[in-house]
Amino acid sequence: MLLAASTQTSIGLVLLVVAFLVGIAYAFINIRQSRPEVGSEIELAANRKPYLSDEELEGRKLDRTLSLGLLGLFILGIGLPLYWLAEPGRQEGAAERISDEFVKRGSEMFDVTANGGYNCAFCHGTNGVGGVTPYTITDAEGRFVKQVDWKGPALNTVFLRYTRDEVRYILEYGRPFSPMPAWGAKGGGPLTEQKLQELMDYITTFQLTPEQAQAEVTGQLDKMMKTREPTCAAAVVEEAKVGLSDEELASFDENDATLQARIDSTCPPLYASEGEALFNMGYDDGFAGGAYSCGRCHTKGWSYGEKEADGGGAFGPPLTNVLNQFPGSSLGPQQQVDFVCNGSEQGVRYGQNGQGTGRMPGYCVTPPYKINAENGEVGIEPKDAGTPDQGAMMTQEQVRAIVEYERSLARD
Ligand code: HEC
Numbered sequence: 569m570l571l572a573a574s575t576q577t578s579i580g581l582v583l584l585v586v587a588f589l590v591g592i593a594y595a596f597i598n599i600r601q602s603r604p605e606v607g608s609e610i611e612l613a614a615n616r617k618p619y620l621s622d623e624e625l626e627g628r629k630l631d632r633t634l635s636l637g638l639l640g641l642f643i644l645g646i647g648l649p650l651y652w653l654a655e656p657g658r659q660e661g662a663a664e665r666i667s668d669e670f671v672k673r674g675s676e677m678f679d680v681t682a683n684g685g686y687n688c689a690f691c692h693g694t695n696g697v698g699g700v701t702p703y704t705i706t707d708a709e710g711r712f713v714k715q716v717d718w719k720g721p722a723l724n725t726v727f728l729r730y731t732r733d734e735v736r737y738i739l740e741y742g743r744p745f746s747p748m749p750a751w752g753a754k755g756g757g758p759l760t761e762q763k764l765q766e767l768m769d770y771i772t773t774f775q776l777t778p779e780q781a782q783a784e785v786t787g788q789l790d791k792m793m794k795t796r797e798p799t800c801a802a803a804v805v806e807e808a809k810v811g812l813s814d815e816e817l818a819s820f821d822e823n824d825a826t827l828q829a830r831i832d833s834t835c836p837p838l839y840a841s842e843g844e845a846l847f848n849m850g851y852d853d854g855f856a857g858g859a860y861s862c863g864r865c866h867t868k869g870w871s872y873g874e875k876e877a878d879g880g881g882a883f884g885p886p887l888t889n890v891l892n893q894f895p896g897s898s899l900g901p902q903q904q905v906d907f908v909c910n911g912s913e914q915g916v917r918y919g920q921n922g923q924g925t926g927r928m929p930g931y932c933v934t935p936p937y938k939i940n941a942e943n944g945e946v947g948i949e950p951k952d953a954g955t956p957d958q959g960a961m962m963t964q965e966q967v968r969a970i971v972e973y974e975r976s977l978a979r980d
């Protein structure tokens with residue numbers, strides 16, 4: 569037990585032993601120096617021996633004692649405030665060490681290769697940039713239906729769309745009817761509260777800023793708006809190949825500028841509006857594992873490349889009811905934009921009869937990053953949630969475009 573003691577305990581023990589030895593030595597010397605009182609046969613207490621004279625007492629000895637007292641006061645007067653000043657720094661240092669440790673352990677769980685890894689990276693990509701994972705779809709009785717490749721959404725923006733409590737909930741219980749398993753003990757998974765906390769602390773270290781996320785969206789949107797309807801584009805290419813010799817076919821370049829121009833002028837764009845493209849961002853090329861899209865939750869089959877009608881409903885409700893949920897031709901769209909910007913909150917009602925569960929992410933207000941002190945969480949500073957016009961994952965303008973598209977999907 570002594571060997572296992574911390575540095576502080578060991579120093580304390582050494583000091584204790586030293587103090588004890590000095591005490592014994594003092595008692596020994598004191599006893600040796602005591603003399604029997606003159607004229608008495610009984611041995612008397614040491615303090616009854618004749619002591620120093622007044623001159624001696626009030627001279628150097630007094631000065632020495634007073635100086636020692638002054639030195640003691642000085643040490644107390646300077647030392648205590650200094651200690652007090654350094655204390656917050658010391659505590660901060662301790663908290664930082666703990667959160668560094670948490671981040672390190674979180675990264676080990678996140679990675680594929682590390683010991684005891686939980687392979688988040690296998691489905692969500694290294695550094696959570698998004699990925700894809702094989703998955704078996706089963707029916708209600710658990711019978712095999714088909715094998716698919718399911719998109720794993722990027723996690724480098726997860727705190728731009730969810731609060732920490734909402735992310736904890738997802739980790740705890742997973743996402744039913746998707747490849748995302750339950751990780752927390754409450755959901756039947758292998759990890760304790762603290763392990764989930766370590767994962768979340770690690771995930772915060774690779775989050776994009778709102779500016780970076782918006783730049784990603786703008787770049788990808790640009791690319792999507794230039795994309796032409798693929799069957800038509802393929803037909804134009806085939807047509808251009810008609811009548812070519814084998815030699816010409818061998819050097820045929822599909823990216824040829826004139827051919828591309830012909831495709832652009834003949835074929836309709838793949839997405840008719842920016843709203844439709846944003847709603848489906850990542851569907852064709854797996855961009856960010858679909859993290860920016862709405863379709864992955866609101867369209868059946870979206871995540872494995874077999875999407876049914878846009879907004880037909882999947883994990884999130886069908887969007888065919890939004891004109892009733894957010895009624896009115898000017899008030900309605902604005903309320904819907906506000907809702908999509910902020911996302912839903914558990915137990916908070918929205919629209920006409922919506923009941924929030926906290927599962928609908930927010931797209932243009934970064935939710936407050938609240939450390940849950942009741943859960944004993946430490947570290948990581950809260951982020952400034954910002955305002956809708958600054959945007960989060962998306963700008964408010966982009967959300968407005970999506971809402972316009974969603975309202976066009978609505979049926980009465
Ligand atoms: C077997 C694949 C797989 C593994 C392993 C996995 N996930 Fe997931 N995860 C998914 C999929 C797929 C989704 C999206 C489900 C959907 O389409 O609704 C998801 C969703 C999430 C979400 C919600 C994202 C959002 O915006 O909706 C979070 C957070 C998350 N995972 C974190 C993790 C963490 C942390 C780990 C490691 C402990 C992990 N996942 C391991 C497949 C996986």
Ligand code: HEC
Nearest residue numbers: 861862865884885889893908912922924925926927928970
């Ligand atoms: C991670 C899954 C998920 C994603 C991604 C998602 N939603 Fe949702 N959405 C939900 C859920 C779940 C609800 C139901 C409200 C709740 O449970 O809090 C919802 C509700 C809504 C509603 C209200 C519908 C109604 O009639 O009550 C609208 C509108 C909406 N989402 C729009 C969007 C838009 C626009 C996007 C993309 C920018 C999007 N959602 C992305 C899960 C999602």
